[in-house]
Amino acid sequence: MNLLSKSDLKYEYSWTVYGNDDPEITGEPDSTLFNRKEGYEVIYLINKLAKKWKLKKKASGLKIERLINNELPGSIRSQENVKKWISDNWEKY
Numbered sequence: 001m002n003l004l005s006k007s008d009l010k011y012e013y014s015w016t017v018y019g020n021d022d023p024e025i026t027g028e029p030d031s032t033l034f035n036r037k038e039g040y041e042v043i044y045l046i047n048k049l050a051k052k053w054k055l056k057k058k059a060s061g062l063k064i065e066r067l068i069n070n071e072l073p074g075s076i077r078s079q080e081n082v083k084k085w086i087s088d089n090w091e092k093y
Helices: 039-052 058-071 079-089
Strands: none
Touching: 039 058, 039 079, 058 079
């Protein structure tokens, strides 16, 4: 079960239609470029990290969303680098 749904997100996103097997929203976070303005990519990453890190509170998912939108440096572009940055900076924010 996912931690967050589309209606839980607090920021504005575009919601482009993705296929069910699109690598940007399936599998594990990898070297695929991450679009922080695309809702499906953001919610996918939040829910993947929540599952991997065993996060149970919606507030934790919303913290990931906030970090992506307000703190994540623009030079960090791949899903796996976003994941690493969030992990490395979790306690700082």
